[in-house]
Amino acid sequence: MSKAQVLHELLARPGLVPAVGAHDALSAKLIEAAGFPVVWSSSFTVSAAQRAMPDVNLLTMTETVEAAAHINRAVGLPVIADCDNGYGNAVNVVRTVEEYERAGIAGLCFEDNIFPKKCSLYPGMRRELLSAEEHAGKIRAAKRAQRDPATVIIARTEALIAGWGMAEALRRAHAYAEAGADMILMHSKAPTAAEVLEFMRRWDRPTPIVVVPTLYPAVTFEELEAAGVKLVIWANQVLRGAVKGIQATLETLRRARRLSALDDHIVTLEEIYRHVGVEEFKAIEREFLPRGQSDTRAVIIGAGSGKSLLPLTQDRPKCMLDIKGRTVLERQLDVLRACGVQDIAVVRGYRKETVVAPGARLYDNDAYEETGELASLFAAEAELHGRFAFLYGDVLFERAVLEKVLRAPGDVVIAVDRAWVDQRDRLLPLAKPVDLVVTSDPPRPSRRSLGEEESDRLVRIGQRLPPDAATGEFIGLACFSARGAELLREAWARARAAGDGPLHEADRASTAAFTDILQALVDAGHPVTCVSTYKGWLEIDTFEDYQRAWAEIRS
Numbered sequence: 187m188s189k190a191q192v193l194h195e196l197l198a199r200p201g202l203v204p205a206v207g208a209h210d211a212l213s214a215k216l217i218e219a220a221g222f223p224v225v226w227s228s229s230f231t232v233s234a235a236q237r238a239m240p241d242v243n244l245l246t247m248t249e250t251v252e253a254a255a256h257i258n259r260a261v262g263l264p265v266i267a268d269c270d271n272g273y274g275n276a277v278n279v280v281r282t283v284e285e286y287e288r289a290g291i292a293g294l295c296f297e298d299n300i301f302p303k304k305c306s307l308y309p310g311m312r313r314e315l316l317s318a319e320e321h322a323g324k325i326r327a328a329k330r331a332q333r334d335p336a337t338v339i340i341a342r343t344e345a346l347i348a349g350w351g352m353a354e355a356l357r358r359a360h361a362y363a364e365a366g367a368d369m370i371l372m373h374s375k376a377p378t379a380a381e382v383l384e385f386m387r388r389w390d391r392p393t394p395i396v397v398v399p400t401l402y403p404a405v406t407f408e409e410l411e412a413a414g415v416k417l418v419i420w421a422n423q424v425l426r427g428a429v430k431g432i433q434a435t436l437e438t439l440r441r442a443r444r445l446s447a448l449d450d451h452i453v454t455l456e457e458i459y460r461h462v463g464v465e466e467f468k469a470i471e472r473e474f475l476p477r478g479q480s481d482t483r484a485v486i487i488g489a490g491s492g493k494s495l496l497p498l499t500q501d502r503p504k505c506m507l508d509i510k511g512r513t514v515l516e517r518q519l520d521v522l523r524a525c526g527v528q529d530i531a532v533v534r535g536y537r538k539e540t541v542v543a544p545g546a547r548l549y550d551n552d553a554y555e556e557t558g559e560l561a562s563l564f565a566a567e568a569e570l571h572g573r574f575a576f577l578y579g580d581v582l583f584e585r586a587v588l589e590k591v592l593r594a595p596g597d598v599v600i601a602v603d604r605a606w607v608d609q610r611d612r613l614l615p616l617a618k619p620v621d622l623v624v625t626s627d628p629p630r631p632s633r634r635s636l637g638e639e640e641s642d643r644l645v646r647i648g649q650r651l652p653p654d655a656a657t658g659e660f661i662g663l664a665c666f667s668a669r670g671a672e673l674l675r676e677a678w679a680r681a682r683a684a685g686d687g688p689l690h691e692a693d694r695a696s697t698a699a700f701t702d703i704l705q706a707l708v709d710a711g712h713p714v715t716c717v718s719t720y721k722g723w724l725e726i727d728t729f730e731d732y733q734r735a736w737a738e739i740r741s
Contacts, residue, residue, distance in 0.1 A: 190336035193264035193292040196223060197338065197369075197394065202411035207421040209235035209428075210253070211260035215461050217424065218261045224417075225261060227254040227291070229268040231425040243302035247273040247282055255289035266293035266338065266419075271303050271316075276327040283331040283339075293338035295371060295396075296324055298345075298358065313348035318358045322365035329366040340396060342371035346381055356388060363393040369417065371396040379405035386413040455547075456568065468572075482592060482665070484527050485569050486518060486546075487562040487700075488579025489535025489554040494728050502540045504726060505532075505579040509735050514726060515543055517582055522575070525588050531569045532579070533562045558697040560689075564678055570671050576700070578662030582735070584722040591663055596715030597670035598707060600644065604629060605721050606659035621660035621701050623647045625716045628657035644714035647701045648691045658716070660701060661723045677706045 196203055205224035208214035209231035217225055230241040232253045237245060247269075254267040267286055272279035279296065286294050297303065298321040300314045315321075321341070328339045341362035345355035359370045370393055374381045379402045389395060394416030399405050410418050435451050442448075459465070468481075488505035495504060505515040512520075515532065522530055530546040535554030549566040551557060563576070575592065577583075583601075591601050602623050627642035647660060666674060681687075681695040681703070690705040692698035708714055724739075726732055 188334055188336060189258070189264040189290060189292040190287075190334045190338065193224065193266070193338055194336040196264070197416060202407060202415055203417050204407070205266060205417060205419045207231055207419065207424060208257050209425045211256045212461060213424050213428070214257040214261045214263075214265075218263050219461065223263060225257060225263050225265045226419045226421055227257050227265055227267040228421050228425075229270050231422050235425055235428075241303075243270060243273070247278070247285065251282075251285045251289055251291075254286065254291055258290045264292035265290075266295060266340070267291045269294045269296055271299050271301050272296050272324055272328070274301055275320075276324045279324045279327045280331040283328050283337075284333075287333055287337055292336075293340060294328065295340040295342055296321075296328060297342040297371075297373075298362075313344065315344055315348055315350070318361045321358070322361045325362050325365040325367050338368045339366070340369045340371050341365070341367035342373060342396075344373055346372065346374045346376070346385075352381075352384065352388070355385060359385075359389070359393075360391065363391050367393060369394050369396050371398065371419075373398060375401045378402050379409065382415075383409070383413050386415060389414075482527050482573045482575055483529035483531065483569060484522050484575040484577060485531045485533070485563065485566050486515070486577045486579050487533045487559055488515065488541070489533050489538075489551040489562040489565070490579075491536040491554065492580070495726075495732065498729070498732065499536075501537060503534070503536045503538075503579070506537075506540055506542070507726065507732065509732075509739055510741060513542070514580060514582060515541070518577060518579070519543065519546065521583060521585050521588055522577075524585055525592060527575060527592075531566045533565050535562065556696070558692065558702075559700045560678065560698045560703055561696055563700065567675070570666075570675055572668050572671060574666055574671060576664040576666065578700075578725075580726045581662040582724045582726070582739075583661075583663060587661075587719050587722040588663065590719065591665050591717050594665070594715060594717045596713065597667045597673065598704070598712065598714045599665045599670075600704065600714060600716055601661050601663040601719050601723075602658035602716045603661050603721065603723065604658045604718050607657065619649045621647065621649060621662070621699075622651040622653065622656035623658050623660050623716065624651060624655055625657050629718055642716050642718075644704065644708055644716050647704050647708075649699075649701070650691055658718070660704075661719065662700075662725065663723070664700075664704075673707060673710075673712050674703065677703050677710065681706065 203224060204222055205226045206217045206222045207226040207228040208217055214225050229250060232250060233239045233241045233245055236253055254265060258265045269282055272282050283294060298316045300316055325339060325341045343355060343358040345358050362370055372382060372385050372395055382397050386395060396417040396419065397410060397415050398419045398421050400421055435448060438447055438451055488503055492499035492504035498507060506513050519530060531549060532543045532546045533549045533551055534541045535551045538550055551562040551565040587601060591599055623644060624646040625642045626645055681689050686694045686696050689695045689698040690702035692702045704714055724735055726735055
């Protein structure tokens, strides 16, 4: 069924039908999302919003049909286009119908203003109208030119706008109806609906009537419906509301000079993403692009204060420490993007104003002093849907390590360094907290070349495990499938629902580490896959770590 057929059937039903004016594709999508059944592509609002020009035929037919086409493609609703006076005589009207129908427009409205027209709402302008006979000829030409028999041709008369009186308005309406118009738009600039309601009392034809109550806004939907009006067009209110919102936003920004002052006045980026089809775009990528290039986002937590690195972290978090001209965070972003992960979120906390992460979305854990890694992760809970990689903000990884984790199957996958077993005696005297792991089937101690098959299941994880029992070290890198992300959220919800009680090694859930929820998943019977690595990463937690990074990183 064409959109013209949809419109035709909608108008055939009993009752008044509302149409709302759009000035671009996004406003049309918002009209559709609000539940209205018809979109009006207004020459007034298109001229104002897309060209900042008055509505006096300065835009060509090609420009206005292009705007209507964008609006039409954005929505599933039928669109009625304001075609002004057809951009010329009856010959021009024929081409106008052809072009608008080709663009999928369901209804076309032609007014009896001369060319170039002047907007009906502009005050103090001299009005000149075509003869009723010439405009009736335009309507006959439009009806003959249409290819879809359901396309609705609306004839609009400006007789009341021009002050030519009710008798002339009725005469013209009759002439246009006899010429074959599917609907008659009776326009009025009276401050009340009395003039239009009087016309409705005197209208004696079956051709349905359209009104645009811009200048008599107090009239109710029920009054118009009771009078027998078929279509009401709320033509420019969406644009006027948008302008007011923009003005308020700019004034707040000018006064406050900080973006956070706008939080109560603007929608979130996610709201824009929802209306412009970002999720649909991602779904296409997930279906057709190779895995790892598009279907994984990353969440980096870098909220901690890094006290162990003072005074280096006096004015910045660990993730913003410079290593040979590039910050730790910048190096992480580079490795992620080299692996095809472009969708990245960063959680800030300590000295958050210094965090620079081009192209990444930023989240804040302002309670970083009182909370733990899990609280930081769930500060970005909006990102924990679908497949995502998790990274500590103070750890650098070789690309091969990240690629191996991204390739590994499993709902929850973590990277485990097996080199820790060989270095145990050297590392333990440092008294540095280590995320130790016990796995179900660790590789043989003599093995150094680890193939893709070298993975097993997590049994225990934490900083309090007996070192002699550990089979490796968790290196702060994990990957969750969509199901894994769901399991993670559920585990966190259970921990929070139980009050801020203990969670594995943490006294309180709010101060829990990432390893605590990994153990909670294992305890709940959910497998956690351990991907074996042998070095290839570097944590920057102490001054000695920082020195080693400068010594070992080549560029």
